[in-house]
Structures are given as structure tokens and as C-alpha cells.
Amino acid sequence: MKDFEDKWHEATEVARQVEPAPIPEPPHGFAGRIVARAKEFEQSMPGWFIAFERFLFRFAGGVALAVVIAGGLQLSDYLAPPSLVPTVEHTVVERFLLL
Amino acid sequence: MADEVPFDMAACLARVRQGDDGASRDLVEELWPLVIKIIRSHLPRRMGEEDLAQEIFLKVFSRMDQYREREGKPFPHWVSRVAVTTCLDALRAEKRRPEWRFADLGGEEAHWLEYMTAAQSDESPTDGLAARELMTKLLQTLSPDDRLVINLLDVEQRSVQEIADLTGWGASKVKVKAFRARKKLRNAAEQMNAEGKL
The missing domain is CATH 1.10.1740.10 (RNA polymerase sigma factor, region 2, helix turn helix motif)
Structure with a gap:
């Protein structure tokens, strides 16, 4: 017995046999309009802006990577067992309290 | 020439x-x-x-x-x-997304829908144009991603790798999406057919 999927494939097979509508020629002046608009767009974005945009993307990527690494280090510090040796901050605070 | x-x-x-x-x-x-x-x-x-x-x-x-x-x-x-x-x-x-109802279908489209959702396998319809129209309507009920994947995979017969290249999705994502989309397609077809029987 055929299930839905088999019948769906059968329908797509039958539908594929229908001649597709012919592809019309591009409208008159279409290519010229595209080229003019593409140039207009290119001129509206100066070269320095494109270079700056690329730099910005790389910089953002670098910052994201640094954040991930710092987060990882922070997490490993947090998960590590507490040290028995008092940290520098503790000794400084203790000495301050003794004064 | x-x-x-x-x-x-x-x-x-x-x-x-x-x-x-x-x-x-x-x-x-x-x-x-x-x-x-x-x-x-x-x-x-x-x-x-x-x-x-x-x-x-x-x-x-x-x-x-x-x-x-x-x-x-x-x-x-x-x-x-x-x-x-x-x-x-x-x-x-x-x-x-459009909400197609059974009443929106032409005679041959309804025939295809009944055939696709029937438990018994009757003689299959042969009207290609009606099959195409029904497929378009059923696909329009899916989400854009699901519609795209089914269109490329089943209608245009592209390979999973080709679809992965075209969409930027991984091959396994394409397969999972296609599997889920076909399930939704089946539900949409069954729901539409059930409406026609009310």
C-alpha cells in the first residue's frame, strides 16, 4: 500500500511533466537600469568606508574571540578548588585591619 | 544558420x-x-x-x-x-501565510488531495496541472524554510548536498528539515481533506 510520501512523490512526478511557462526576455532596459543602480550604489559608498567596514567586522570578531577566551579563563578559575595559601589581597587586607 | x-x-x-x-x-x-x-x-x-x-x-x-x-x-x-x-x-x-480550504480547490485538485490522503490506493489521477496547483497550495501552508527545502528537494529534485550549498545549511540540517516539513505537509493535506468531508 502506498503512503502519503509515495503519493506526494507521484504527484511531483506528474506535475514535472507539465511544460513550464516559457521564460520571457528581460524587460526593455532592465539590464541598463540594474547597471546604473549598481554604479550609483557603488559611488555612494566611498572606498575608505568599505575598508573601514571590513576593519570593523574583523575588529568585532577579535573582540568576540577575546571575550570567549576571557570567559573560559574566568570559568576555569571559578571551577578550580580554592587555594589554601592566602592570596595577596587577603594579606593586604589583614595588615590594614591590624593597623 | x-x-x-x-x-x-x-x-x-x-x-x-x-x-x-x-x-x-x-x-x-x-x-x-x-x-x-x-x-x-x-x-x-x-x-x-x-x-x-x-x-x-x-x-x-x-x-x-x-x-x-x-x-x-x-x-x-x-x-x-x-x-x-x-x-x-x-x-x-x-x-x-495563505490559508487554503478544500472549497478553494478545483475538481482535479480535490481528486489529487483525496488520492494522497486516502488509506486505500485508488487509481492515481493524471492531471499534471492540477497536481502542480495543489502542490503549490500545500507548500504555501508551510513555513518559508520548510517550503524552500521541499521545493528544492522534491519539486526540483536537487540533492541534499546541492541544497546545503545553496542555503548555507549543513547536510544534516537539510535532512532533518525535509523530514519535518514532509510531516507538516501530510498534516496540512489531511486537515484540508477532512474539511472537505464535513
């Missing part, structure tokens, strides 16, 4: 990069059938073919420097990817 000279894509691209307007126009005319074919398979309801084609070509020209010949992908393939993702964005931008 004179033999047609094959289009030299590499030479044309080199001239486009040098700022040759004539070469840019030739490129648009050469790629027009490919772009229109893709648009027709995924066209959002409220958008004209020409508007979408214009958006695709403008993206192609503005991102031309992102295309790398040495990666081995032919330029039309890269353009197809731009076209497919632009269509997907346009589909996602549609606020509402």
Missing part, C-alpha cells in the same frame, strides 16, 4: 571588474533566465518577479568581490545561492 558563440563567463567577469558597463549588461542578460527560474519556484505571493530579480542582481553586483573563482564554484552557482537566499528572505518577510 550561424552557430551561437558560447558565452565566456570568465572573460565577461574580468571586464565587469574593470568597470565595463556593456559587459555588466551582458552578464545580467545571460543570468536572467537562471534568476527568473529560481524566482518562479519560490516567489512570495505579493512580490513581482521583476522587483525580486532587480534585488537579486543588485546584490550580485554589490557582493561581486565575495565571489572567488579559485574556490571552484562556477559563477552561476554563486548567483543561484544569492537568488535562493534573497527569495527566502522575501518569504520570511511575508506577514501571513
